Amino acid sequence: MAGQFEAIPGGGAAVALDGVEVSILRSLAVQLLELIGPGDEPAEGADPLAALFNEGPSEPPADPAVARLFPNAYGDEDDEQREYSSEFRRFTENDLRSRKREDGIAVVRTLDALTADGEDGVVLELTADDCLHWLGALNDLRLTIGTRLEVTDEDEGGDLYRLPDSDPRKPMVMAYLWLGALQETLVETLMP
Template identity: 30%
Template sequence: MRKWKRVDTASGPRFRSTLDPHEAALLHNMVTSMVGMLDDREAAAPSDELEQITGIRTGNATPPEDATMSRLLPDFFRPQNNDHPAGSAAADSLNSALRSLHEPEIIDAKREAARRLLDTCPKGGGKFELTEDDANAWVASVNDVRLALGSMLGMGPDGPDRLPPEHPMAGHLDVYQWLTVLQEYLVLGLMGKPIR
């Protein structure tokens, strides 16, 4: 991954970079896998008679059981403490209602960002250019892939920063760090800040 070059044009900024063929293939595979996970989650939503009448889509009312999907679709409300007078049932009920109402839109937004990334990522690697909207979609989609991969790696505030070479996830940590740099450089480009 090369650094992003911001070029200001009459029709708005453009963001240029280059991907090696293996980087483009890796990005394509990870984003496509994430979209598959989102599709599976959406397909698991129960059918709703009210949706058929009103056209208002509803999603799953229960949180994902899979830790990776839970990271992509977290609860909306987390009580500050578990000693709430109404008990944890109130938070669970609120999360269930909000999830049912908003999860379809969130999945759509994540899938649209992923589609834009896949449409603009050069399949065989090479030079490419993004509009500002494309760049924002890349930031969102790369972030989603990082969240999913970070969940699998057990990433938290304290790392891990590195894994022993013989660890089965050692290569995945390198990919996570590469995605972090790719995203950071693009965010700096969007902000118009120089990349050191």
Template identity: 35%
Template sequence: MAGARIRRTRRGDFAVRIPAAERELLRAVPSELRRLLTEGDPASDPALRRLFPPASLEDERLRAEFERLTRDELLAGRLAAAETMARTADADRLTEDELLAWLATVNDVRLVLGTRLDVTEETTVEDFAGLPEDDERVRMYAVYAYLTFLEDQMVAALAG
């Protein structure tokens, strides 16, 4: 798998070959997710609702009970994965558990960005090409596209 940023080694861990500029972005991802998870409000933020979907849109009592039973555990898992990614963002080798934490964190950030950008399966880079360079959506889509690429790399490495 020539050119792979992440690959499984014979020892069973994962070699990580990510350029410095990309590492800088990866160091920022966990803290941004942590900030959103601890400061955001799922009731008013569609991106957070994407990470904590309700059990029911019609039954308020069911929704509240489901959230009461699951939110703390979901939040703790997301924060732990983000912490693992933050701790290992500069590592050249990752264990499978560490790579799974990266995958979870990257996926969460992709979901947030995708929601904020209204990304669908039909969305392409051309949808953002006509926007002014200083439009925040251009940068957000570039990060979204890179994280999508990296997520594909992680899934391929885990499957290999």
């Protein structure tokens, strides 16, 4: 089980993690939450139903990593596509941010709930619902790190795999690869 998720009875998954891995995962999830931003809670005494109909932003985020998490729905090749994307964003981005925030919070909470299982680390057990939150958060973390590393769909970062240990990007590349392996094994545990 070390380093990869395995299915457990009841539709969940488990993975063995050491203390450093728990710390890294928690730190990355917290950084992701900071990147996504705080939730838009209704003001005290405000109608919560009215808050559901608040419009979101209409412009794409300036930060490339955030823009990768909240991409344009229709591209931006022409004015008409930009207008459609703007409208779509206005009515969907707040909900998407909320879901991504819930995924990140679920990761932090499950990691915080772990208790040490001896010196070798802990076994993280996820329910089926937790697995879905973790899949979302792992995907968002990989998208964010991949954007920062300028990984493209065409090369999937081939040059990054051969970085010397002295390169300051090396730890991010290692995190990117590790998160990908966790994500892949979690997906495999959920497949029938």
